[in-house]
Amino acid sequence: MSADVKPAADASRFRFLPHMDSASGHLIWAITVALFFLFVAIAPGFLNFLNINSILSEIALFGFLAVALTPVIVSGNIDISVGSVLGMAACLSIVLMPYGIGVAISAALGAGLLAGFMNGVLVEKVGIDSFIVTLATMIGIRGVTFYYIGDRSVMTLDPVFLAIGNSNVGFVPVRTIVLAIIAVLVAWVMHSTSHGRYTFAIGGNRAAAVDAGVRVSRHVIANMMICGLLAAVGGVAMAAQLGSVTPAFGAQYELWGITAVVLGGTRLRGGTGSILGSLGAVATLAILHNGMVLLQVQSFYVPIVIGFALILALVLDRQPTGIVKGGE
Amino acid sequence: MLVIASLWQPNILSLNNVLLVLRQTAVSGIMAIGVTFVLMAGRIDLSIGSLLSLCTVTMVLLHGMLGATQAIVVTLCIGVISGCATGFLVGYMRLNSLIATLGMMSILQGVALVVTGGVAPYIMSPDGTWFKVFGRGYVFAIPVPVVIMIGLGLVFALVLNKTVFGRRVAAVGGGEVASRFSAIDSRRIIFATFVISGALTSVAGVVLASRAMMAKTNVGSGYELAVLAGVFLGGTSLMGGSGGIGRSLVGLVILGFLTNALIVFGAPYYAQWITQMMIIIAAVWFEVASRRRSVFA
Amino acid sequence: MNRRQALATFGLVTAISLGDTWGGLAQDLPEFLKGHELKKPLNQLKIGFSALGRGTNSYSAIVYDIMEKRSEELGMELVILDGGTDPGVQAQQIPTMITKQVDVAVVWPINSGAILPSIKLLYDAKIPILILDSRIPEEGVKYTVAFTGADHYKEAYNTGLLMAKALDGKGNLLEITGLPGYDVTQLRIDGIADALKQYPDIKLLDIQPADWSQEKGQTLTESWITRFGDQIDGIVAADGGSGAGAMYAVRAAVEDGRLQSGHIKFTDVSLFTPNYDAILTGEYYGGVLQPPQTEGKLAFENAVKIAEGIEVPKEILFEGPVLTKENAAQYERPNW
Numbered sequence: 001m002s003a004d005v006k007p008a009a010d011a012s013r014f015r016f017l018p019h020m021d022s023a024s025g026h027l028i029w030a031i032t033v034a035l036f037f038l039f040v041a042i043a044p045g046f047l048n049f050l051n052i053n054s055i056l057s058e059i060a061l062f063g064f065l066a067v068a069l070t071p072v073i074v075s076g077n078i079d080i081s082v083g084s085v086l087g088m089a090a091c092l093s094i095v096l097m098p099y100g101i102g103v104a105i106s107a108a109l110g111a112g113l114l115a116g117f118m119n120g121v122l123v124e125k126v127g128i129d130s131f132i133v134t135l136a137t138m139i140g141i142r143g144v145t146f147y148y149i150g151d152r153s154v155m156t157l158d159p160v161f162l163a164i165g166n167s168n169v170g171f172v173p174v175r176t177i178v179l180a181i182i183a184v185l186v187a188w189v190m191h192s193t194s195h196g197r198y199t200f201a202i203g204g205n206r207a208a209a210v211d212a213g214v215r216v217s218r219h220v221i222a223n224m225m226i227c228g229l230l231a232a233v234g235g236v237a238m239a240a241q242l243g244s245v246t247p248a249f250g251a252q253y254e255l256w257g258i259t260a261v262v263l264g265g266t267r268l269r270g271g272t273g274s275i276l277g278s279l280g281a282v283a284t285l286a287i288l289h290n291g292m293v294l295l296q297v298q299s300f301y302v303p304i305v306i307g308f309a310l311i312l313a314l315v316l317d318r319q320p321t322g323i324v325k326g327g328e
Numbered sequence: 329m330l331v332i333a334s335l336w337q338p339n340i341l342s343l344n345n346v347l348l349v350l351r352q353t354a355v356s357g358i359m360a361i362g363v364t365f366v367l368m369a370g371r372i373d374l375s376i377g378s379l380l381s382l383c384t385v386t387m388v389l390l391h392g393m394l395g396a397t398q399a400i401v402v403t404l405c406i407g408v409i410s411g412c413a414t415g416f417l418v419g420y421m422r423l424n425s426l427i428a429t430l431g432m433m434s435i436l437q438g439v440a441l442v443v444t445g446g447v448a449p450y451i452m453s454p455d456g457t458w459f460k461v462f463g464r465g466y467v468f469a470i471p472v473p474v475v476i477m478i479g480l481g482l483v484f485a486l487v488l489n490k491t492v493f494g495r496r497v498a499a500v501g502g503g504e505v506a507s508r509f510s511a512i513d514s515r516r517i518i519f520a521t522f523v524i525s526g527a528l529t530s531v532a533g534v535v536l537a538s539r540a541m542m543a544k545t546n547v548g549s550g551y552e553l554a555v556l557a558g559v560f561l562g563g564t565s566l567m568g569g570s571g572g573i574g575r576s577l578v579g580l581v582i583l584g585f586l587t588n589a590l591i592v593f594g595a596p597y598y599a600q601w602i603t604q605m606m607i608i609i610a611a612v613w614f615e616v617a618s619r620r621r622s623v624f625a
Numbered sequence: 626m627n628r629r630q631a632l633a634t635f636g637l638v639t640a641i642s643l644g645d646t647w648g649g650l651a652q653d654l655p656e657f658l659k660g661h662e663l664k665k666p667l668n669q670l671k672i673g674f675s676a677l678g679r680g681t682n683s684y685s686a687i688v689y690d691i692m693e694k695r696s697e698e699l700g701m702e703l704v705i706l707d708g709g710t711d712p713g714v715q716a717q718q719i720p721t722m723i724t725k726q727v728d729v730a731v732v733w734p735i736n737s738g739a740i741l742p743s744i745k746l747l748y749d750a751k752i753p754i755l756i757l758d759s760r761i762p763e764e765g766v767k768y769t770v771a772f773t774g775a776d777h778y779k780e781a782y783n784t785g786l787l788m789a790k791a792l793d794g795k796g797n798l799l800e801i802t803g804l805p806g807y808d809v810t811q812l813r814i815d816g817i818a819d820a821l822k823q824y825p826d827i828k829l830l831d832i833q834p835a836d837w838s839q840e841k842g843q844t845l846t847e848s849w850i851t852r853f854g855d856q857i858d859g860i861v862a863a864d865g866g867s868g869a870g871a872m873y874a875v876r877a878a879v880e881d882g883r884l885q886s887g888h889i890k891f892t893d894v895s896l897f898t899p900n901y902d903a904i905l906t907g908e909y910y911g912g913v914l915q916p917p918q919t920e921g922k923l924a925f926e927n928a929v930k931i932a933e934g935i936e937v938p939k940e941i942l943f944e945g946p947v948l949t950k951e952n953a954a955q956y957e958r959p960n961w
Binding site: 050053153157162165238242245248290294302 | 678712713717742764807
Binding site for chain 1: 439
């Protein structure tokens with residue numbers, strides 16, 4: 001993946017309040033707001049309390065994955081196993097509930113961390129490209145989940161767990177608040193810690209980072225672990241809402257996670273990006289989807305609309321010059 | 329860097345079984361030929377699964393309406409058109425191929441659903457049509473899909489390795505800066521690779537339609553990752569510039585034999601997935617390690 | 626419905642109400658509502674429909690079509706919420722029914738356990754609920770008005786019995802199951818298993834999923850033939866699609882001479898077009914016919930009744946008929 005030179009010195013520019021590196025970070029929120037008002041105008045019931053709650057709920061569905069993936073992608077890698085990790089965590093948290101809610105959740109999160117670690121090691125120590133590694137682990141983790149859970153649905157009725165997943169503060173679901181808190185935390189890490197700065201540097205120009213003495217492997221693995229952990233959090237959150245999942249849960253979610261991250265301005269080649277942008281994209285997609293349902297757009301047309309929206313977003317976001325920026 | 333899997337159950341090595349597995353992997357194999365071109369140019373194509381759905385569905389639907397020959401022509405056109413669209417987006421508009429083809433994937437699947445209304449079309453009287461030869465016929469005891477796969481594989485391998493075009497594709501993938509200095513129009517090359525991918529996927533759709541004589545509206549779902557898994561297993565690199573058709577086909581066939589062997593051994597389905605993961609990692613590790621001459625990075 | 630349809634409906638409604646005012650038209654009640662008092666005029670009803678994805682397979686597509694067609698005929702508004710195959714998406718869409726203030730909610734759960742919080746939500750919003758196709762756990766039933774659908778377990782059980790009959794109580798059997806991780810899949814596995822328990826001489830050689838896909842069923846069976854060859858006496862499939870695939874695989878092997886013609890018996894839990902045709906020719910032993918039209922009809926009619934406050938039975942089950950060569954011709958050929 002060819003990249004332009006971005007010296008590590010640049011990293012000092014980044015501060016906590018996201019100094020948006022790419023204009024797309026701003027752009028996506030502008031789109032979010034625009035879409036919001038569009039639907040208020042044309043879709044009856046959009047501004048309804050329950051509907052807003054519904055949109056925020058959908059944000060929590062993919063938001064965790066988008067936040068999880070952003071650091072990984074900023075560092076120049078990718079993780080398509082997040083869907084499987086989310087499913088695994090969701091199943092684990094439910095199936096282990098009889099041992100106590102603390103045990104169940106910890107086990108699920110631990111599994112996510114472990115998966116991230118495995119991905120990270122394979123990428124850094126074995127040296128295989130992250131797409132291939134996570135393609136393989138995506139398949140394998142799904143297999144392990146089916147092996148452990150079997151061919152059935154798992155369910156829990158634990159009231160505390162379900163309460164976490166289903167209660168609201170005002171019109172905001174608790175899960176979305178958790179997502180917001182985590183997003184702020186990750187953003188802080190990305191912009192105010194050395195780990196975050198190095199992540200940007202590694203993504204910008206890995207060779208330069210290595211030359212500058214950065215312990216690249218350590219940071220990449222750390223990001224992979226964060227990714228696995230947050231994907232697991234997403235899984236637990238969904239399990240808490242639904243109370244029942246199957247081992248097939250979460251399949252294809254990774255695609256939407258990646259879509260959101262890229263729409264939000266983070267470049268797949270790494271080096272730039274923002275959590276805020278990723279969240280904005282998740283919000284946009286959630287609003288778009290919700291609006292289409294309210295307008296009763298026939299379900300077959302929804303993927304077509306979303307596909308076009310995705311491509312349109314890419315077109316709008318293109319670098320104006322003719323320099324190769326759009327490639328892998 | 330070919331990974332050779334060892335098979336030891338007697339029936340597995342029987343000619344019948346080998347031909348069987350080859351026939352089963354033919355559809356993915358044909359698609360893999362196209363995808364290899366795209367990867368060699370440093371891009372990726374995730375839309376092939378949905379395109380397969382659309383082409384297979386079109387083939388079946390139009391078979392009833394226009395007759396086999398015309399239906400095949402239309403289906404191939406759809407593949408080419410889709411390839412042109414994607415190629416335009418990635419080649420000329422320079423959009424990121426992962427996301428752009430992801431978008432195409434959504435669009436194409438949506439179109440397949442709209443066109444069928446969600447109801448799977450069937451070909452009436454499957455034995456009465458010459459069309460069945462693609463999926464079910466034999467040429468000197470070799471199943472037709474396999475012949476098509478190998479035939480196309482040879483042709484396109486020649487294109488990739490022996491023609492100027494092919495070398496340019498590898499150059500574009502290997503390092504765009506260098507290729508730009510030698511005045512290769514990378515935009516056109518990339519565009520062409522996507523057209524090839526689309527066209528070959530449509531051929532795969534014709535074969536699939538012939539084999540099944542019907543088309544579930546989302547039949548292609550999941551194929552993109554399965555094909556990619558096989559291609560990576562075969563050693564084609566995501567970086568572009570290295571790889572080959574033969575190796576991609578071998579990678580897919582290995583995965584095919586793996587699945588076959590596991591079923592024949594009676595392993596449960598999840599074992600297939602776990603084993604796939606391990607084999608892919610092992611194979612690519614081997615490939616990568618030998619290239620840099622060290623086990624660990 | 627889209628704007629044009631809404632406009633047409635509006636025009637129709639206006640015409641009818643004008644007609645009423647002039648003492649002209651009396652709105653004719655459809656058959657299933659005859660003799661009942663209507664709480665609300667039919668054309669003012671709003672029905673919510675949250676279901677498994679329309680694009681999942683032909684079966685669900687037909688159910689959607691029926692719901693749409695019939696509500697359109699009677700001038701009602703149908704709010705469609707397509708959840709794909711994702712229980713998370715379905716849960717997130719259900720509040721839209723409340724936003725739109727539907728008179729009745731028809732819910733086809735993608736995951737019967739996961740739908741519980743949504744059921745409670747609808748109940749608290751005072752919307753009556755009709756569950757379709759997939760039963761929900763005991764805890765949730767009290768919030769619903771009724772359940773209608775095919776009895777998957779019973780149908781699978783009958784299929785198991787049918788296979789036992791085909792094999793004369795003994796033989797080697799292979800089982801093809803549906804998409805792993807879904808309730809219907811599990812119910813069908815259980816149904817067949819329980820039926821076969823009574824036949825200890827029937828040996829289950831292997832059981833593998835084919836994800837409701839004909840292609841996968843074909844591939845799977847081809848591998849089975851390699852492994853078991855002529856030991857196979859029967860193949861039972863969870864759905865007609867994979868069953869048809871199995872049939873094609875065996876057919877090819879017979880043509881090659883590797884298998885004896887007519888030896889293997891096939892049955893499945895839900896017949897599709899090719900299976901039906903094969904029953905008539907004798908290549909397929911039999912199976913259960915589960916027409917989505919029946920499910921759609923029951924869903925629609927009972928939903929309307931519930932919306933109108935008419936009492937319906939708590940459980941409205943239908944069991945598809947078991948078809949064999951003897952009786953298949955009496956039933957309409959499936960077009961799915």
